[in-house]
Amino acid sequence: MTVERRQVVVVGAGPSGSIAAALLRRRGRDVLVLERQKFPRFSIGESLLVHCLDFVAEAGMLEAVDAAGFQYKNGAAFARSGSYSDYDFGQRFSPGRPSTYQVQRAAFDKLLADEAEKQGVEIRYEVEIVATAEAGARRTLTARAANGEVRTIEADFVLDASGFGRTLPRLLNLEEPSNFPARQAIFTHVADRIPDGAFDRNKIRVTVHPEHLDVWYWLIPFSGGRCSLGVVAEKSFLERYPGLPEQRLRTLIAEDSGLASLLVDAQWDTPVRELAGYAANVKTMHGPGFALLGNAAEFLDPVFSSGVTIAMRSASMAVQVLERQLRGERVDWQSEFEVPLRRGVDCFRAYVEAWYDGRFQKIVFAERQPDDLRRMICSVLAGYAWDERNPFAAQAKSRLDTLSKLCA
Ligand SMILES: Cc1cc2nc3c(=O)[nH]c(=O)nc-3n(C[C@H](O)[C@H](O)[C@H](O)COP(=O)(O)OP(=O)(O)OC[C@H]3O[C@@H](n4cnc5c(N)ncnc54)[C@H](O)[C@@H]3O)c2cc1C
Numbered sequence: 001m002t003v004e005r006r007q008v009v010v011v012g013a014g015p016s017g018s019i020a021a022a023l024l025r026r027r028g029r030d031v032l033v034l035e036r037q038k039f040p041r042f043s044i045g046e047s048l049l050v051h052c053l054d055f056v057a058e059a060g061m062l063e064a065v066d067a068a069g070f071q072y073k074n075g076a077a078f079a080r081s082g083s084y085s086d087y088d089f090g091q092r093f094s095p096g097r098p099s100t101y102q103v104q105r106a107a108f109d110k111l112l113a114d115e116a117e118k119q120g121v122e123i124r125y126e127v128e129i130v131a132t133a134e135a136g137a138r139r140t141l142t143a144r145a146a147n148g149e150v151r152t153i154e155a156d157f158v159l160d161a162s163g164f165g166r167t168l169p170r171l172l173n174l175e176e177p178s179n180f181p182a183r184q185a186i187f188t189h190v191a192d193r194i195p196d197g198a199f200d201r202n203k204i205r206v207t208v209h210p211e212h213l214d215v216w217y218w219l220i221p222f223s224g225g226r227c228s229l230g231v232v233a234e235k236s237f238l239e240r241y242p243g244l245p246e247q248r249l250r251t252l253i254a255e256d257s258g259l260a261s262l263l264v265d266a267q268w269d270t271p272v273r274e275l276a277g278y279a280a281n282v283k284t285m286h287g288p289g290f291a292l293l294g295n296a297a298e299f300l301d302p303v304f305s306s307g308v309t310i311a312m313r314s315a316s317m318a319v320q321v322l323e324r325q326l327r328g329e330r331v332d333w334q335s336e337f338e339v340p341l342r343r344g345v346d347c348f349r350a351y352v353e354a355w356y357d358g359r360f361q362k363i364v365f366a367e368r369q370p371d372d373l374r375r376m377i378c379s380v381l382a383g384y385a386w387d388e389r390n391p392f393a394a395q396a397k398s399r400l401d402t403l404s405k406l407c408a
Contacts, residue, residue: 016160051383139289187230
């Protein structure tokens with residue numbers, strides 16, 4: 001069998017794959033992306049944070065994203081039994097643009113992949129990576145196309161951007177269980193028909209269940225009068241709700257009167273989906289001839305919409321290290337990629353833990369919140385979890401502990 005030789009192969013054409021491929025191509029590198037699905041395809045993860053647009057801009061795609069007509073987003077709102085609190089991304093500690101977008105991922109991911117292609121990246125759709133091996137300093141991949149054709153590709157380096165597919169972690173036995181309990185999401189898209197003024201369409205709305213504080217709903221407005229709507233809870237909790245996914249989601253929404261009244265006229269026109277046990281971790285984010293990007297490495301939880309931002313940030317950071325390696329410099333993936341990437345991931349982890357044990361909700365729904373601290377928290381909510389100057393990012397856990405005690 002002939003072996004195809006490439007400089008860099010990227011597995012998966014989601015946000016981390018397209019951004020990484022474009023960034024390498026812009027540096028003159030030969031990049032091949034292999035994607036097992038045909039685009040456009042459905043994907044969850046629709047509310048973007050501001051920081052991810054920094055990487056869209058770095059990859060030369062911001063103009064196309066700005067022109068695509070996605071729903072403008074300027075913050076995050078939290079609701080619980082009649083209480084309401086919102087954070088405006090324009091009022092935050094870390095500098096940068098004040099807004100971002102909420103996107104149907106089928107369209108967004110296709111746009112990024114098309115933009116990468118326009119810059120010279122080669123993308124092959126309906127090709128799945130099914131095996132990998134070390135080949136001296138290089139790595140081989142076995143790629144199986146939808147028509148059954150199997151070929152071997154040898155690359156100087158592989159970036160695994162295969163998201164929940166977690167290709168190299170599975171094949172190389174790198175998977176580690178997450179510390180979070182197994183949670184599940186039930187979700188759909190609706191034509192929401194929410195009257196003007198009843199709801200701030202420029203923000204994601206996270207609603208806490210009136211009785212179970214670790215159960216929450218998302219309402220993510222899109223342009224064109226549509227919304228993404230979902231609920232997240234521990235799997236064991238959702239087992240109490242029998243029936244088909246749509247019936248389960250409708251029953252859960254009916255339990256929150258505020259959300260139910262917003263959605264009273266919604267038209268349910270899209271199949272309801274379920275996703276369970278998505279939190280994941282790995283033993284290492286890099287190894288001989290490869291690095292893991294985005295969800296292929298780690299996924300925490302959807303509550304702070306951090307997934308796409310972490311995915312794109314990991315792409316940008318990996319490309320900087322890889323570019324130096326390809327130039328023949330000595331690099332250390334642990335200290336130059338994994339450790340600094342994990343700093344921001346661990347900041348989000350501290351916020352997720354504080355969300356589910358109630359500390360973050362004490363802060364969010366407190367009657368009085370000092371403005372300067374709100375700005376620091378808002379920065380993390382906008383995605384700037386790596387900003388070392390922000391105490392609510394750099395020392396997230398201890399700061400949230402102290403503030404939640406004060407708020408209580
Ligand atoms: C319920 C839920 C809600 C979420 N909400 C948000 C949100 O509001 N905002 C947010 O930012 N994030 C959210 N996320 C997280 C978000 O979905 C992910 O973090 C993000 O999609 C990760 O991007 P990625 O590029 O790493 O992977 P993906 O977007 O998953 O892309 C991976 C690609 O790789 C391809 N692939 C997989 N295996 C192979 C293989 N073997 N060979 C070839 N191709 C392969 C797949 O087909 C896919 O196209 C949510 C997640 C969940 C579970």
